Amino acid sequence: MNTKVTIAGVEFKNPVMxxxxxxxxxxxxxxxxxxxxxxxxxTKGVANVPWPGNPVPRVAEVYGGMLNAIGLQNPGVDVLxxxxxxxxxxxxxxxxxxxxxxxxxxxxxVVERLGEEPVDMLEIxxxxxxxxxxxxxxxxxxxxxxxxxxRIKAKAKQPVIMKLSPNVTDITEMAKAxxxxxxxxxxxxxxxxxxxxxxxxxxxxxxxxxxxxxxPAIKPVAVRMVYQASHAVKIPVIGMGGIGSAQDAIEFLLAxxxxxxxxxxxxxNPYATxxxxxxxxxxxxxxxxxDIHELIGGVRE
Amino acid sequence: xxxxxxxKAKVLSQKMIAPDIYDMWLxxxxxxxxxxxxxxxxxxKDASRLLPRPISICQADKEKGAIRIVYRTAGAGTEExxxxxxxxTADILGILGNGFPVDRAIGKRVVLMGGGIGxxxxxxxxxxxxxxxxxxxxxxxYRDSILFLKEDLEKFGKVLAATExxxxxxxxxxxxxxxxxxxxxxxxxxxxxxxxLRAIKSYAAKKQITxxxxxxxxxxxxxxxxxxxxxxxxxxDHHSHVNNARICTDGPVFDAGEVDI
Numbered sequence: 230m231n232t233k234v235t236i237a238g239v240e241f242k243n244p245v246m247x248x249x250x251x252x253x254x255x256x257x258x259x260x261x262x263x264x265x266x267x268x269x270x271x272t273k274g275v276a277n278v279p280w281p282g283n284p285v286p287r288v289a290e291v292y293g294g295m296l297n298a299i300g301l302q303n304p305g306v307d308v309l310x311x312x313x314x315x316x317x318x319x320x321x322x323x324x325x326x327x328x329x330x331x332x333x334x335x336x337x338x339v340v341e342r343l344g345e346e347p348v349d350m351l352e353i354x355x356x357x358x359x360x361x362x363x364x365x366x367x368x369x370x371x372x373x374x375x376x377x378x379x380r381i382k383a384k385a386k387q388p389v390i391m392k393l394s395p396n397v398t399d400i401t402e403m404a405k406a407x408x409x410x411x412x413x414x415x416x417x418x419x420x421x422x423x424x425x426x427x428x429x430x431x432x433x434x435x436x437x438x439x440x441x442x443x444x445p446a447i448k449p450v451a452v453r454m455v456y457q458a459s460h461a462v463k464i465p466v467i468g469m470g471g472i473g474s475a476q477d478a479i480e481f482l483l484a485x486x487x488x489x490x491x492x493x494x495x496x497x498n499p500y501a502t503x504x505x506x507x508x509x510x511x512x513x514x515x516x517x518x519x520d521i522h523e524l525i526g527g528v529r530e
Numbered sequence: 531x532x533x534x535x536x537x538k539a540k541v542l543s544q545k546m547i548a549p550d551i552y553d554m555w556l557x558x559x560x561x562x563x564x565x566x567x568x569x570x571x572x573x574x575k576d577a578s579r580l581l582p583r584p585i586s587i588c589q590a591d592k593e594k595g596a597i598r599i600v601y602r603t604a605g606a607g608t609e610e611x612x613x614x615x616x617x618x619t620a621d622i623l624g625i626l627g628n629g630f631p632v633d634r635a636i637g638k639r640v641v642l643m644g645g646g647i648g649x650x651x652x653x654x655x656x657x658x659x660x661x662x663x664x665x666x667x668x669x670x671x672y673r674d675s676i677l678f679l680k681e682d683l684e685k686f687g688k689v690l691a692a693t694e695x696x697x698x699x700x701x702x703x704x705x706x707x708x709x710x711x712x713x714x715x716x717x718x719x720x721x722x723x724x725x726x727l728r729a730i731k732s733y734a735a736k737k738q739i740t741x742x743x744x745x746x747x748x749x750x751x752x753x754x755x756x757x758x759x760x761x762x763x764x765x766x767d768h769h770s771h772v773n774n775a776r777i778c779t780d781g782p783v784f785d786a787g788e789v790d791i
Binding site: 250251252253257258260261273279280281282285286287288289290292293294295297299302304305308444445493494495496497498499500 | 748751752753755756760779
């Protein structure tokens with residue numbers, strides 16, 4: 230039985246990854262799960278310098294999901310290189326570093342700093358809804374996305390995944406812009422912008438007022454967008470949005486994802502990543518599937 | 531076996547001890563690892579409510595393998611917990627956070643301060659201090675004369691109450707008791723609402739004594755990954771490098787002089 234997938238020349242032992250921002254840099258969940266069992270660990274977004282993030286409250290639970298407005302707090306790329314990458318190198322899993330920035334120059338600085346590091350792929354966050362500058366501003370207009378993607382591709386030593394926002398009118402337009410600019414893969418979806426109001430205090434629950442919605446509540450939207458995007462482009466698609474079980478992950482694979490990531494559901498079940506990987510194998514055995522590629526895009530039209 | 535993990539616990543008992551305040555004992559393998567000031571994440575059984583609710587440990591009975599939590603019903607999740615009956619099972623995540631540094635209080639004049647739903651962790655703290663041969667003065671701040679957990683606290687130290695409405699003990703807050711009863715402290719350990727903790731921080735600074743405060747914030751993961759529950763710190767901490775310590779993992783107990791609250 231083959232569970233290996235290859236994206237932009239990088240081979241993953243299985244298609245299960247972690248969604249950026251929900252898994253730290255792997256350390257926090259390494260006491261719950263064996264990171265060796267994962268296809269890849271995707272780190273929390275890292276910028277050229279440390280970012281303090283947003284004021285608290287930063288998180289709120291909503292029906293079937295949660296809102297977050299962390300604001301991409303991160304210790305900066307130097308700490309990632311000194312602390313997090315050496316930690317992840319101890320495991321037999323691929324390392325994907327999520328990169329964020331306020332300007333194109335910020336992104337490029339991180340990408341260049343990581344050029345000689347043992348990082349397998351870069352995931353470019355152009356879709357965080359919670360920071361005022363940069364991030365999503367690059368990911369909501371096709372021409373901006375094309376521009377930043379091509380400039381990053383010109384500098385990047387590792388293959389580049391562009392992480393797309395669902396907060397757009399037409400996801401296929403964004404997927405095509407990333408592909409045309411040379412992206413090696415796309416990942417989607419990032420969170421949907423949401424809001425929660427405390428009716429007793431008549432106040433916003435999050436200090437940032439708006440936050441990104443994640444969790445099972447967004448899964449049908451994510452499956453639909455992965456299906457649309459994967460049919461619009463030839464580059465591989467990494468699917469995410471509310472995945473908490475192997476059943477969820479298989480839906481994304483059938484929709485056209487070459488790999489999947491577990492995000493908010495890590496908070497509900499800290500063992501979710503490995504359970505998804507094991508559950509996919511069980512499903513393959515049950516249906517006599519020899520190769521996981523039979524599942525990718527395998528929904529009957 | 532001191533790694534954080536999600537386990538099944540069994541409800542041993544449950545009772546209401548004050549309006550909206552419930553007292554539940556859970557049988558769990560985590561009991562042996564629990565210390566004063568640490569907490570567990572309790573999951574609801576409703577799949578639409580995803581996140582574990584952080585609840586402080588009121589008592590850990592290592593021999594019985596049981597943890598006691600005393601919590602306030604503050605929403606649908608904790609409302610659900612209050613309906614659990616003996617024999618029911620529950621998913622819990624633990625043991626989370628760093629507790630009170632009991633070692634630093636040994637042999638000193640230690641005053642424990644709990645306000646409202648910040649009182650429960652003082653039971654385990656007073657017990658641990660007692661085991662270490664240090665008797666504490668415990669000041670408990672209540673809304674009114676329903677003095678929940680007072681008898682439990684009295685097993686481990688001298689208890690002084692403050693009530694907002696003056697119906698029992700000293701009228702006012704925990705710091706009013708210090709003045710009213712002429713209590714002197716070398717070290718304060720406290721848990722309660724933010725205005726109380728801010729007042730204790732400034733009191734400790736004025737008196738030039740050490741205070742340890744247990745902070746609270748909306749949490750998601752509970753294990754230090756999501757960076758949801760941060761607190762401004764005076765010094766850059768080893769993890770964030772941006773003066774933002776994680777309450778769930780670097781705390782919830784902090785030296786008052788180290789946090790900007």
